[in-house]
Amino acid sequence: MRYALILLISSFFVFAGCGGGEDSSPNRPSGPAEEVMSLDKTYTLYPGDKIIKLTNSAEVSIVHVAGHDESDVRLVAGKAKIIRQ
């Protein structure tokens, strides 16, 4: 039984390791570290990216799909900039 348990735990590490080297955001574009957003243009943001408002009030619409890293963001009011990771 003890051997079974050891094998079970070991197999977990094996399975957990499968696919572990894959880039989680393979389509992430390289671009400027900072970018001022244009109204109504859609930007794709990834984990680590940040949006900062440049006016007292600024609004964005965000679309996110479950299981995806990225989100689509569109500036709808005010001014804002994206800081890429």
Place this chain on the structure above:
Amino acid sequence: MLKNLLLMFSLLTFAAEASIRIMPLGDSITYGDSYADRDNPRPAGLRHAYRNHLWYKLKGAGMDVDFVGSVIAGQDVQPPFDPDNEGHPGWTSYDIAEQAYSYMINSGPDMVLLHIGTNDRTTTDPEGVAAILNEIDQYESDSGHHVRVFVALIIDRLAHDGRIEIFNRRLKAMLEERIMEGDDIVIVDMYHGAGLTPSDYADNTHPNDVGYEKMARVWFNAIMQNKNYNSDIRAFPTSLVPRENIISVSYDDVNGVVRFMVEIPDNGIQF
């Protein structure tokens, strides 16, 4: 050895398919108290309110559910059901709000069935319910665990209570506003939906067993119509910004898509 491995893997698979944790939360109408219990109290093991009937219906529909809460009542009822709950006789919505966060921490429910406000005798303002929902939101934010809250427009008394009617109207308006802002709330119209008649009451406040079965039917239908949701997308907007910054939100649970509009907070939006 291979047999042992397969057995252990199957147990792990079983553990991964966890039950839906449902917390019945409220006052005596959740616990199963009545005025008659003051003079001749029944043992807690026989108090069930709507909970046993709901349990039978959910199990009958093949749902794997686990009622959760720190209170145990109804454990001697036949057929047996899960007696765990958070029904607190005599409590107001404000009383529940003070404890709601710890209830969430201790039980980690996936769904909450909230029927509260009957004891809020001095007010028609649902701010106590709002405070409960705020505590649940805080728990979700702190824990990362999503909770779907089914909030009942509460049942009337046997002798029509105008305060409850006004309370429900204001409660519904408050809930609709919160839903618009992205709070995952299901409004359950127990006031009309249960269809209670005078013969369905044990006293002026509490249903009898027939009345509780009617309440269970309403809860059951609400759960069955709203049991499938994508917790990842439901939790996503508030993982980025505080709830007060969310202007509007819509969820497509089938395709796992959330669309929402936010006012950018002073400290920005960190993805």
